Amino acid sequence: MPELKFFQPVEKELATVESCLAGNLDSQLHLMNQAAVHLIKAGGKRMRPAFALLAAKLYRNELDEVIPAAVALELIHMATLVHDDVIDDSSIRRGTETVKSAWGNRVSIYAGNYILARALSLISTYQRSDVLDVLAQASMKICEGEIIQMLSCYNVNLGLKNYLRRIERKTALLISVSCELGAMICHAPPHETTALRKYGYYLGMGFQITDDILDIVADEKTLGKPTGSDIRQGVITLPALYALKYDPQREELARLLASPEACVKDTPRIVEIVSGSDGIDYAYAVTQHFAFKAQKQLDLLPDAPVKETLYDLADFVLAREF
């Protein structure tokens, strides 16, 4: 995921988003407030608000009108994090305690739903059904994606298409929608709105594949979580997919990845096989492909100082060394 320096052109607006987030997670319920404070404190890069704001900055300098959508996008993202807590068994998210570990499954569900409802309430202020519909359609696809991800665990026979569909719905769609909404709120011409949607989509795909590579090759300190955490959960990502098809040790790898026990017990061995395979290079090439496609969309957009930042974000994906 990109570094914060890229968000400098919308730094001021992101500060406003931050204080709005706190206000929107306010509830009469003490318990809900505690959950909200967790989420706010846990921080994060506010990547989705940033993309909505950066996209809008192509059209306007004054971004007040975009703030509610930017806040809503982050709330939707937060709601998915809270809902993920129910299942993931990830007792640590972004370093602070999760809602689940503090309060239990049911609170996670209703807190997540509450946050979604707050997001909706913000979106309703635009009085624009096109904006709502973009979010609703994306939400449906994201839910389907979560289920696909779940059903795909430990399945070594699924191919590239399944993987791309999973990461699309896990990461690319909401970044894509963020860029799209930023443009829509500024009444950008339809073909430019489409270009920004695609830009966000391709960039999001690139981000997620990069993250998936790092999960295998980066050390624990850089990652902020143990290496191979995808593997441990049975999530088969692009480098492993490639290795499963072409690596000389593919049979051993398939045996290990198909077993929930081995995924936990033999993570180091799996990491060794995958990181020693050509899967890393292959995944990097796919990342580059998406980053190039993202940059190409930018050619369709009007010139504005912020366009440079949008190029740089794609360059950042391209420049990663593995």
Added chain:
Amino acid sequence: MPELKFFQPVEKELATVESCLAGNLDSQLHLMNQAAVHLIKAGGKRMRPAFALLAAKLYRNELDEVIPAAVALELIHMATLVHDDVIDDSSIRRGTETVKSAWGNRVSIYAGNYILARALSLISTYQRSDVLDVLAQASMKICEGEIIQMLSCYNVNLGLKNYLRRIERKTALLISVSCELGAMICHAPPHETTALRKYGYYLGMGFQITDDILDIVADEKTLGKPTGSDIRQGVITLPALYALKYDPQREELARLLASPEACVKDTPRIVEIVSGSDGIDYAYAVTQHFAFKAQKQLDLLPDAPVKETLYDLADFVLAREF
């Protein structure tokens, strides 16, 4: 809850709602479809769509425009049912958390979210932010209510206010919103929209208290579930609340209701104390109070044949014999 005969004036429209429900729960995902088929088959009275349609029928005979909202209301109700399926954290911790039970949780969450997103998509077709906002505000309150309910279990020191807030958010709010949306979509004058919202609210309160009484006094066959199922789950309803305050056996009752074990083991004894107390009569009096208030709101509404049905629905609450 009311009998189906009351919904006869909108029978035709309810049939349309039914087929739209099936269409809206359709997904590319096999697993989602299985969950959906389960929900459709499980049936239910489609009470929320019925109220939206009945309210609208005060203003129009042709209700095509109301159908999407009616379907959305039922989808929102279904989503809460699906989310309620999520296993409590404690029961997971006690038992063995198998992969299957974890999947069950995941599917419940994302299937619920998917259904919510479908509802939103339908609502977006109205291009009306007032409609969306009414739903968003109600959703927030309902989520808060679920958490209140959860936190109130086994707590014998909570009073009437807590109980009313719980049932408001459990039942009354969505019925209230159903009536309100029916009126809004027909562009009813604001004071009539408010009257219909209040009508739905009071009636919903009456329904829920009636259900809470029946859970204690009705036999298993009438109920379709074991008598005392609220008690078993530690949910303290109005008759028990009254008995806890005024019954000579209130100390024994408090001891039993405060213990999760006793709520399961000694349900018959608890039912015996509560049903022998004046709590049943008291709760019935409160029900009557709400039913009268509901009928009073109807005085503010235009005359139309369907108004009789709306009166009858409140009469139905009044006429219950316990």
